[in-house]
Amino acid sequence: MKIKLVIALLLVVALSQAQQFNTPSSSTTALEETGIWNGLYLKVRLSDKIGYYGEHHYRVRNSLDNVTSFYGRTRQVYNRAGINIFFNKNFEAVIGPTLVLNYTPEPGNDQYEKITYEPRIWHQWLFKTPDMGRFNLYHQFRFEHRWKRNNNVGDVHDYTNRYRYKFFAYIPLNKPTITEKTLYFSPSAEIFMHTGSSIVYNPLEDFRTYNGFGYVLNNNVTFFVGHMWTLGQKSDGASYRSSHILRFNIQLGFDLRKLEKKLPRPNLGY
Structure with a gap:
């Protein structure tokens, strides 16, 4: 009964936050994109303190003539890597x-370059709250230093900084704790702020709610599927764009330490 109450409260919080950010009238908020993001996440434990972390995404978006189609154009190929540092069981950093590959918004239009490259440097802090019994709560802080450019022919790179905070949970549904063969629910809410010489009236880059279900196949493989809704400011600061994204992830985790030092915990996703 308590678990059902916790799930209900988390859903209410996520929905209420979405409503608070959706304060602009319908005339200033437009659905601009639907899409499908496919992700491969990799986490390798190399020692008690050091590991490797990687994310590889292939993202598509709606066709030009139908904003609700979810596919029709390639949007991005997204590759993120990093050194994972484990401080203790409740805190780690990366x-x-x-390197992001941004594809043209209008295939076949010579005014746009087919692909542009966006390099970044990123670092992240991940805090896990102390043991709360059946469910786990996390706080994620991510910082990105980006050299962005549009696909318009002749555009130059624009340096910006992005600051992200995400609150999320893992709640097992068919077992008391998350182990092999566990189905779990994961609600989350994340806010994105950014700064730079080109950011004047639109400091709120994005607000996202991302909720879905995961299945832990074994200690190395987890599957996750979810829906993400986003809301962000346009450059004028008075109008907003929104999107609906379906996400499909495979999460792989490996422990290369000596057998006696391995932790018998499944890969939960990132």
Whole structure:
């Protein structure tokens, strides 16, 4: 009964936050994109303190003539890597490079370059709250230093900084704790702020709610599927864009330490 109450409260919080950010009238908020993001997440434990972290995404978006189609154009190929540093069981950090390939918004239009490259440096802090019994709560802080450019022919790179905070939970549904063969629910809410010489009236880059279900196949493989809704400011600061994204992830985790030092915990996703 308590678990059902916790799930209900988390859903209410996520929905209420979405409503609070959706304060602009319908005339200033437009659905601009639907899409499908496919992700491969990799986490490798190399020692008690050091590991490797990687994310590889292939993202598509709606066709030009139908904003609700979810596919029709390639949007991005996204590669993030980093050194994972484990301080203790409740705190870890990552630092490393990112390379994003941004595809043309209008295939066949010579005014746009087919692909542009966006390098980044990123670092992240992940805090796990002390043991709360059946469910786990996390606080994630991510910072990105980006050299962005549009696909317009002749555009130059624009340096910006992005600051992200995400609150999320893992709640097992068919077992008391998350182990092999566990189905779990994960609600989350994340806010994105950014700064730079080109950011004047739109400090709120994005607000996202991302909720879905995961299945832990074994200690190395987890599957996750979910829906993400986003809301962000346009450059004028008075109008907003929104999107609906379906996400499908495979999460792989490996422990290369000596057998006696391995932790018998499944990969939960990131």
